[in-house]
Amino acid sequence: MTNVRNDVHRKRFVIRTFEHSNLIRHSSFEFRHSPLLLSVSVCITIVQLLSILTKLNTKKRRNEGDEVFLFIFSSCPSFLRFFVLKSFHDLVAALPRWGCLWLILAFISGCDSRTAEVPTSNPPLAKHALIVSIDGCRPDVLLRANTPNIRSLMRQGSFTFWAQTTALAITLPSHTSMLTGTPPEVHGITWNDDSGDGPVIYPNVPTLFEIAKSHGLTSAVFSAKPKFNTFTRPGAVDWSFITPVKSKQFIDDDVIAAKAVETILQHKPNITFVHLSATDILGHGKYFWVPEADQGWGSNEQIWCIERADAAIGTLLDALKSTGIYDDTVIIITADHGGSGRNHGANDPRSRFIPWICTGPGVRADCDLTQVRSLTVHIEDTFATVSYFLGLPINAEIMGRPVLQVIDDHDLLTPLPSASFSLPPPPRKTKPSEPQS
Numbered sequence: 001m002t003n004v005r006n007d008v009h010r011k012r013f014v015i016r017t018f019e020h021s022n023l024i025r026h027s028s029f030e031f032r033h034s035p036l037l038l039s040v041s042v043c044i045t046i047v048q049l050l051s052i053l054t055k056l057n058t059k060k061r062r063n064e065g066d067e068v069f070l071f072i073f074s075s076c077p078s079f080l081r082f083f084v085l086k087s088f089h090d091l092v093a094a095l096p097r098w099g100c101l102w103l104i105l106a107f108i109s110g111c112d113s114r115t116a117e118v119p120t121s122n123p124p125l126a127k128h129a130l131i132v133s134i135d136g137c138r139p140d141v142l143l144r145a146n147t148p149n150i151r152s153l154m155r156q157g158s159f160t161f162w163a164q165t166t167a168l169a170i171t172l173p174s175h176t177s178m179l180t181g182t183p184p185e186v187h188g189i190t191w192n193d194d195s196g197d198g199p200v201i202y203p204n205v206p207t208l209f210e211i212a213k214s215h216g217l218t219s220a221v222f223s224a225k226p227k228f229n230t231f232t233r234p235g236a237v238d239w240s241f242i243t244p245v246k247s248k249q250f251i252d253d254d255v256i257a258a259k260a261v262e263t264i265l266q267h268k269p270n271i272t273f274v275h276l277s278a279t280d281i282l283g284h285g286k287y288f289w290v291p292e293a294d295q296g297w298g299s300n301e302q303i304w305c306i307e308r309a310d311a312a313i314g315t316l317l318d319a320l321k322s323t324g325i326y327d328d329t330v331i332i333i334t335a336d337h338g339g340s341g342r343n344h345g346a347n348d349p350r351s352r353f354i355p356w357i358c359t360g361p362g363v364r365a366d367c368d369l370t371q372v373r374s375l376t377v378h379i380e381d382t383f384a385t386v387s388y389f390l391g392l393p394i395n396a397e398i399m400g401r402p403v404l405q406v407i408d409d410h411d412l413l414t415p416l417p418s419a420s421f422s423l424p425p426p427p428r429k430t431k432p433s434e435p436q437s
């Protein structure tokens with residue numbers, strides 16, 4: 001093949017074939033993992049290629065020996081970024097042979113479209129992280145509650161009440177996504193059973209705690225639900241309190257928070273994860289001390305429960321302050337799902353949306369992230385954001401991405417387009433014509 005870079009007489013056709021992957025990149029996780037929609041994606045690719053070939057041929061823009069550059073915008077880092085086919089004839093001749101490869105590429109492009117460069121912070125922006133998950137906390141119910149500690153964090157930090165959990169919208173799969181940066185199809189925790197029968201099953205991918213451990217950081221995990229044992233792979237977590245499997249005793253949020261406070265005061269873990277379960281228990285109508293008829297998502301009792309969770313968060317914040325690490329801690333307050341009636345799950349937007357409040361060193365204060373029109377915070381982004389603040393590497397293959405919009409010195413928020421319309425002038429009042437006498 002001649003050196004096309006020095007041959008100005010030859011035309012170059014730069015063909016962008018996989019632009020449709022942008023559609024996938026900005027879509028929801030289910031889209032990217034739906035075989036049906038990925039098949040549609042493959043079909044679009046083939047149609048694009050055929051249309052390009054037809055265009056080149058009919059417009060007689062082709063000369064013998066023209067170079068056709070086929071840039072394949074697959075973000076898969078391990079794959080060749082472009083192909084150079086020697087001539088248009090080669091391209092046509094190669095079509096049947098390369099067809100299968102294109103199909104595979106389209107699939108890879110769709111699957112890994114979120115594997116673009118992942119930024120890392122060096123040096124780390126924070127030495128500590130506190131993640132508090134209020135199980136079952138639906139954003140609008142949270143906003144109805146009197147939560148001075150959470151409101152204070154909102155004033156100090158950035159937040160959205162339109163963050164999304166997994167499509168499953170159930171506790172353990174969603175929390176595993178929160179703590180691994182991957183969807184349930186990848187981390188493999190698709191069950192939600194608390195019976196504890198059989199051996200503990202760990203995620204297919206490393207958790208935030210395991211990655212922290214491998215980089216010399218310490219972690220602590222606190223939960224009232226026995227199934228959270230799935231996050232305590234031997235050697236991964238330094239301190240933990242998780243309700244034993246066979247325990248019939250429900251442990252309330254203040255008790256869980258007290259256990260975490262004790263550990264923060266003694267050990268100052270780099271990462272502290274606290275799971276407060278009472279809001280979810282009450283949503284399901286199983287909170288012992290409240291009449292069942294008064295329980296459920298959005299009930300006044302659940303609001304009371306969220307207010308108690310807020311008080312528990314207050315004790316955690318006090319612990320961070322009294323140990324002198326508050327200013328060096330990134331804090332995320334979030335949830336695993338919402339709910340409606342006395343349940344939650346897939347195909348219910350009331351289950352799907354979760355609050356996401358972030359504060360910490362350099363975090364933009366009093367910033368509603370919904371101002372960034374292109375941004376949707378996903379539950380997997382909690383993993384990536386904490387990793388970013390702590391300077392931990394983020395595997396490009398995972399789905400979570402750091403929410404960089406929370407950081408003060410990051411690019412300014414994209415301003416919303418100003419209104420380009422104006423109201424029509426009011427109709428002119430005309431004097432009623434004088435009746436003619």
Ligand SMILES: [Zn+2]
Binds near residue numbers: 135136171172336
């Ligand atoms: Zn839950």
